[in-house]
Amino acid sequence: MRAKPVSILEGDTFVVSDRRGDISISPEEAEGLFQGDTRFLSRWVLTVNGALPNPLSTDDVNYFSSQFFLVPGTGTIYVDSPMSIVRQRAVGGGFHEDLKVTNHKATALDLDIRVEADADFADLFQVKDAEFERAGKFYKRVDGNRLVLGYQREKFVRETWITSSAPAEIDEKGFRFRVHLEPHGQWHTGLDVLAAVDGTEGTKTKPKYKDVHDTPTPYIGMSLKSWMARAPHLHASWTDFEKIYERSLVDLAALRFFSPYTPGEALPAAGLPWFMALFGRDSIFTSFQALPFVPDLASTTLRVLAMRQGTRRDDFRDEEPGKILHEVRLGEMTAFEERPHSPYFGTSDATPLFLVLMDEFERWSGGKELVTKFEAEARAALQWIDEYGDRDGDGYVEYERRNKGAGSIENQCWKDSWDSIVFSDGKLAKAPIATCEIQGYVYDAKRRCARLAREFWGDSDLANRLEKGAAELKQKFNRDFWIPEKQFFALALDGQKRKVDSLTSNVGHLLWSGIVDEDKAQACARHLVGPRLFSGWGVRTMADDEAGYNPIGYHVGTVWPFDNSMVALGLRNYGFKKEAAQVALANLEAAKYFQYRLPEAFAGYSRAETDFPVEYPTACSPQAWSAGAPLLFLRTLLGLEPVGNRLLVDPAVPKQIEWIELLGIPGRWGHADAFARGQVDL
Amino acid sequence: MSTAHEVFQLHKFQEFEPLLRGVSGTYLFEIERVGYWFISVREGAIRMEEVRHDADCTIGCDEPDFIDIIEGRRNLITGAMQGRVKIRGDITLAQKFHGLVSAMIETKRREAA
Numbered sequence: 001m002r003a004k005p006v007s008i009l010e011g012d013t014f015v016v017s018d019r020r021g022d023i024s025i026s027p028e029e030a031e032g033l034f035q036g037d038t039r040f041l042s043r044w045v046l047t048v049n050g051a052l053p054n055p056l057s058t059d060d061v062n063y064f065s066s067q068f069f070l071v072p073g074t075g076t077i078y079v080d081s082p083m084s085i086v087r088q089r090a091v092g093g094g095f096h097e098d099l100k101v102t103n104h105k106a107t108a109l110d111l112d113i114r115v116e117a118d119a120d121f122a123d124l125f126q127v128k129d130a131e132f133e134r135a136g137k138f139y140k141r142v143d144g145n146r147l148v149l150g151y152q153r154e155k156f157v158r159e160t161w162i163t164s165s166a167p168a169e170i171d172e173k174g175f176r177f178r179v180h181l182e183p184h185g186q187w188h189t190g191l192d193v194l195a196a197v198d199g200t201e202g203t204k205t206k207p208k209y210k211d212v213h214d215t216p217t218p219y220i221g222m223s224l225k226s227w228m229a230r231a232p233h234l235h236a237s238w239t240d241f242e243k244i245y246e247r248s249l250v251d252l253a254a255l256r257f258f259s260p261y262t263p264g265e266a267l268p269a270a271g272l273p274w275f276m277a278l279f280g281r282d283s284i285f286t287s288f289q290a291l292p293f294v295p296d297l298a299s300t301t302l303r304v305l306a307m308r309q310g311t312r313r314d315d316f317r318d319e320e321p322g323k324i325l326h327e328v329r330l331g332e333m334t335a336f337e338e339r340p341h342s343p344y345f346g347t348s349d350a351t352p353l354f355l356v357l358m359d360e361f362e363r364w365s366g367g368k369e370l371v372t373k374f375e376a377e378a379r380a381a382l383q384w385i386d387e388y389g390d391r392d393g394d395g396y397v398e399y400e401r402r403n404k405g406a407g408s409i410e411n412q413c414w415k416d417s418w419d420s421i422v423f424s425d426g427k428l429a430k431a432p433i434a435t436c437e438i439q440g441y442v443y444d445a446k447r448r449c450a451r452l453a454r455e456f457w458g459d460s461d462l463a464n465r466l467e468k469g470a471a472e473l474k475q476k477f478n479r480d481f482w483i484p485e486k487q488f489f490a491l492a493l494d495g496q497k498r499k500v501d502s503l504t505s506n507v508g509h510l511l512w513s514g515i516v517d518e519d520k521a522q523a524c525a526r527h528l529v530g531p532r533l534f535s536g537w538g539v540r541t542m543a544d545d546e547a548g549y550n551p552i553g554y555h556v557g558t559v560w561p562f563d564n565s566m567v568a569l570g571l572r573n574y575g576f577k578k579e580a581a582q583v584a585l586a587n588l589e590a591a592k593y594f595q596y597r598l599p600e601a602f603a604g605y606s607r608a609e610t611d612f613p614v615e616y617p618t619a620c621s622p623q624a625w626s627a628g629a630p631l632l633f634l635r636t637l638l639g640l641e642p643v644g645n646r647l648l649v650d651p652a653v654p655k656q657i658e659w660i661e662l663l664g665i666p667g668r669w670g671h672a673d674a675f676a677r678g679q680v681d682l
Numbered sequence: 683m684s685t686a687h688e689v690f691q692l693h694k695f696q697e698f699e700p701l702l703r704g705v706s707g708t709y710l711f712e713i714e715r716v717g718y719w720f721i722s723v724r725e726g727a728i729r730m731e732e733v734r735h736d737a738d739c740t741i742g743c744d745e746p747d748f749i750d751i752i753e754g755r756r757n758l759i760t761g762a763m764q765g766r767v768k769i770r771g772d773i774t775l776a777q778k779f780h781g782l783v784s785a786m787i788e789t790k791r792r793e794a795a
Contacts, residue, residue, distance in 0.1 A: 155765035199763060201770060260773045307774050335763035342760050376704050 005029050010064045010092045011257040012036055012269065012276050012330075013195065019055040021068035021087040021097075022046060025120070030127045030273050033095060033160075035195040037277065037331035039127055040094070040160045041149075043118035044193075046087070048072050048101070048111055053085050062224065063254035065090040083109060083181070093204055094160075094194035101188075103181040111181065115191065116174040119160045121151035123331035125339055125407065128274060135336075140172040147174065150197075156335055159197035161205075165190040199330065227253045231293050232665045234634070237658035237678075240592050247596040248630045251622035252290060252297070259304045267300040271600060271620030278328040278343075280305055280350035281414060282625055284357045289565060289628030291364045292635050292665055298361045299370055305354055306377040308343060310384070315402040316340050318412075322377075322384030324350040326409070339407035346409040347416075348389060348399040349438045351381045352445035359448030362456075363642045366668030371456050382449060382466070385442055395476055396493065397438050400431035413438055414563075415506075415541065415555035419548065421492050422556065424501045426547030429494040436489050437506045439477050440513030446470035447514070478517045487523040489516075503532060503543035505560075508567025511574050518574075525576040528567055529583065536607020537590045538564045539583055544604065551604035551614075558616050561587050561598040562625035565632035572636045577652035581680045584633035585654045591630065598626040638662060638674045645669055651676030686713045686745050689752050690730065707775045710737035712768075714744045739775035742768040 007016045013035040017023045023031045023044035033041035046053065053070035060066050067088045071081035082105045088098040103109045126132060136153030147170050149160040162175070166189035169176040179187045196204050227249070234245045256266035259278065268290075269275065270282035283305070287298035310323035317340045318326075329341035340346075355378060362371045371378075389397035399412040410418050413435045421429040450466040453459045481489045483499055489507050490499035507524045510516050516524060527533055532543035538559035542549050550557045564587050572580035590613040591598045600623040603614035638660065639650030645668050653660055655678045662674045705726065711719040718734035741758070743751070747766045750756035758779050761767040769776045 156763075157765060199765065201768065261777075308777060311778075330763065335760055337757070337760055342757065342763065 005031060006058055006060060006066050006068075007272055008060065008064055008066050008089065008091045008095075009254055009272055009276065013091055013093060013095075014272060014276060015041075015089065015091050015095050016273055017044070017089075019058045019068070020046070020053060020070055021055075021058075021066075021089065022052070027130060030124075032127070033091075033193060033195070034124065034273070034276070035094070036198050036200075037124040037329045037334070038158055038195075038198070039122045039124070040119055040158065040195040040198075041117065041193060042120040042122070043116055045116045046070075046085075046099070047114045047116075048085065050112065050114075056084075063250060064092065080104075083111075094192065094196075097191045097193070099189050099191060100186060101179065101181065102186045103184055106183045108183060108185075109179075109181040111177075111179040111187075113177040113179055114174060117147060117149065117160075117162055117193075118173070119149040119151070121158045121332070123333040123339075124274065124329070125331065125333050136332075142170045142172065145170065147172070148196075153332065153336070156199070156332060157197050158195075158199065158332075161192075161194045161196040163192050199335075224250065224253050227294070230666075232671075233663045234660070235663070236660045238656070240596070241588060241657065241660070243596040244588060244591045244598075244630045245634065247591075248598075248627045249293070251597060251627035252286070252294060252624065255622060255624045255627065256297075259300075261304050261307045262300050265296065265300040265303075267304055268297055268624040270625075271623035273620065275620055275623075277330075278304065278325075280324045280326050281347055281353060284350060284353045285562060285566075286624040286628040288353075288357055288360060289562075289625065289632040291360060292640055292667070293631050295361070295365050295666060298357060299365070299367060302354070302358055302361060302370060302374065305350075306374045309377050309380060310345050314345075317343065317345050318402055318408070319345040320384060320388040322351065322380035322382075323388065324354045324381065326350060326412075333407075340403055340405070341407065344407070344409075346401055346403070346412050348397055348412045348435075349414060349441055351384050351389065352397070352438065352441035355381055355445035355449050356441060359452055362452070364667050366645070368456060371452055375457050378449060378452065379462075382446070385445070386469075389442070391432055394434075394497070395473060396434040396480075397442055398432040398434035398493070400433070400495075411435075415504075417554045417556075419553070420541075420555035421494075421500055422502055422546075422548035424503075424546055424548075429492055429500045430496075432495050433492050433500075435492040435506065436477075436481050437509035437513070439473065439481070440510045440515040443470050443473050443477070443515040444513040446473070474515050474517070477515055478520065482520060487520075488527050489520075489524070502546045502548060503527060505533060505539045505541050505563050505567055508539060508563070508570045511570025512566045513570075514573065516574070521574045521576075525571055525574065525579050528571065529579045531606075534583075534586075535559055535604050536586060537602070537613045538587045539567050540604040541601075542604075544606075549604075552616060554601070554616075557604040558601040559587075559590075559604055559613070560601045560626075561590075561629035562600075562623075565625075565629040565636075568633060568636045572639070572652070577639075578680055578682065580636050581652055581654045582682050584637055585656060585682065588630060588633060594621075597622060598629055599623065600626055634660075634662065638676055640665065640674060642667060642669075647672040647674075649674040649676075652680050653678040654680045654682050656682070684749050684753070686711075686716045686719075686748055689749065690719050690732065705775070705778045707739060707772060707778075708735070708737040709775065709779070710735060710740045711748070712740060712742035713748050714742070716745050737771065739769065739771040739773070739779075741776065741779065742770075 003019045005016050015033050016031045032039040056069040070085040086100045139150045141148050147162045151158050255269045257269045268286045270279040283301045287301040310319040325343040326347035328343040333339040334341045446466040447470045450463040453463040491504045492500040542556045548556045568580045568583040593612045600620040601616045637653050641648045653676045657678045660676045664671045709721045720731045720735045722729045
């Protein structure tokens with residue numbers, strides 16, 4: 001089994017290497033230096049006297065830097081290595097690597113040190129699908145003390161520039177250093193690898209942080225230290241909770257990136273390595289989860305999504321007026337329209353969720369300006385829901401992709417894999433599909449926008465219409481989606497308006513949205529923490545007795561921490577405090593087994609079968625909305641809700657956590673503190 | 683095939699274009715080896731001059747690419763990603779550019795009718 005790779009990132013630049021710091025193309029791991037969805041370095045291999053050194057120890061110092069301690073192999077454990085090699089790497093617009101070699105012997109050493117470099121400039125889509133046919137031409141040249149690796153297709157040009165601070169013999173394959181080390185002497189070089197020509201205006205000549213700090217530090221709007229200092233401080237009797245919380249905040253900091261639409265302000269990318277890009281749904285959910293902790297993410301997310309809102313009907317991009325985007329990519333395949341991500345609008349939930357976040361942002365922050373500024377965009381989103389989202393006028397938002405080509409998405413909901421919307425007997429649902437949770441989001445969006453219309457847009461007619469529409473939707477939904485004999489809501493209505501009758505975690509999202517009639521909520525809660533859905537580590541995406549269930553199926557049996565965080569809040573909103581605490585605690589306990597970092601998803605095996613949560617093979621980590629999940633669990637456990645200009649604290653903490661204090665919760669009240677004692681018996 | 687001059691002469695904008703409601707700003711089109719056109723948009727009202735002025739958003743490309751964009755055969759955003767189009771300044775305005783293009787196409791359609 002291959003050792004886990006080492007990943008460091010800053011913004012949309014990230015480096016994935018093996019445990020010795022090398023980068024090479026392999027079918028198992030997507031190694032490389034990536035920026036703007038392009039691999040700017042696909043080979044970076046250090047050899048000493050023709051051999052690969054062995055890793056002793058590797059540290060992710062923090063999210064943007066790592067160090068590798070290496071020794072040359074001696075062939076036997078009985079002979080100590082005569083020297084040590086240290087690689088220290090920091091990412092930012094490329095990366096900077098300090099390479100140090102120390103002679104531990106009392107005699108001199110002569111070394112032949114090589115660093116081989118190459119770049120395939122592959123689009124991340126090609127890396128993911130292992131497709132390497134290229135339409136452009138590669139070139140390499142040595143410009144003085146710089147190795148240039150390049151790729152050109154028509155006017156599309158990408159270049160990697162590599163320089164060394166120590167003198168080197170440079171050829172098109174890399175750098176060679178002939179080093180003479182005196183007894184106990186040390187040799188050093190600093191290597192700068194730049195994504196120099198990356199498709200933006202101008203050319204970079206040095207890493208972002210070079211000459212700014214002695215120790216390479218990312219040039220990001222807010223440093224990690226001040227980011228952490230601004231967030232509320234958590235103290236808990238269960239110290240693992242503190243570690244999980246800190247890990248979440250650090251990961252959210254790591255996943256921040258800057259959009260040219262909002263210079264200097266960050267928003268969350270979805271996840272490493274495949275989703276270091278703007279995703280409408282992911283950014284909205286993450287911002288929602290993080291609102292009581294780091295509220296700036298929400299305002300930037302709302303502004304960027306508003307500015308890039310759909311304005312026309314475009315079948316290739318699945319764009320419609322008022323629709324909120326799904327995904328933005330910057331690589332070659334997108335540039336040449338071999339993929340529709342410029343941006344791609346293949347999502348039906350981001351638009352109502354955008355409205356939900358807009359209202360939630362105002363409730364927490366009191367940020368009237370944003371709500372007023374984007375009134376036109378909010379109205380356009382509401383119009384999209386009724387005109388385009390509801391394709392057939394039946395009152396429900398349903399989806400069917402218009403672009404069926406490569407890169408398009410069949411299921412345009414959060415469970416967006418091809419097999420996620422499935423009947424209880426295992427048959428796939430056919431489009432157009434109206435998933436249940438999207439109707440819940442629409443209901444919530446309309447109710448929330450009614451408040452915004454009344455309080456900020458001065459349009460009580462609109463408010464009345466929205467409230468009436470929401471009430472009608474709720475009544476109709478509880479009739480059409482409810483399966484009386486099974487006592488839960490259908491996952492979806494298919495193209496023939498048949499109920500897709502698998503039991504799924506989606507019912508938890510319905511609780512969160514408020515669309516569930518009171519007399520049906522108890523049954524939903526019972527299912528969510530019952531043995532079919534609840535694994536002991538969390539709520540599965542699909543019940544374990546459904547034909548479509550697979551404990552390691554992406555959306556059909558795994559446990560998603562983000563999903564669970566919404567489920568827990570939904571349970572809590574309907575008064576199921578104990579059940580909410582149960583879901584939250586199970587996930588938080590699982591986090592301990594993932595070095596305090598909840599992954600995108602983990603397997604749905606029962607806790608009775610496994611003493612630890614089992615990894616899902618290709619889960620992204622860190623993943624933004626998984627990093628946000630512990631924050632939302634914390635909000636749920638503490639019962640944090642804005643009420644006017646005050647923060648309501650109504651804790652329901654399990655007894656396993658003796659006490660919690662969360663200090664400095666930002667909001668329209670300034671800063672507030674919350675204290676809780678564990679009193680809930682699970 | 684049209685030239686940039688013909689395109690700009692042909693599209694006599696109406697005083698107010700509903701597709702550009704909510705958009706305010708100035709564009710400068712730099713068409714390589716052809717010339718400069720300055721377009722001002724104020725809440726949907728459009729004014730155009732064949733002159734070089736500082737603008738909130740500058741869009742530069744060669745003439746064939748410009749014609750392709752204006753006539754809807756090429757997308758501005760992917761054109762920029764391909765290196766065919768250079769966008770400087772307020773990228774939000776560039777994003778709204780297709781509203782301007784739609785206005786131009788609509789004007790052309792009306793005139794043809």
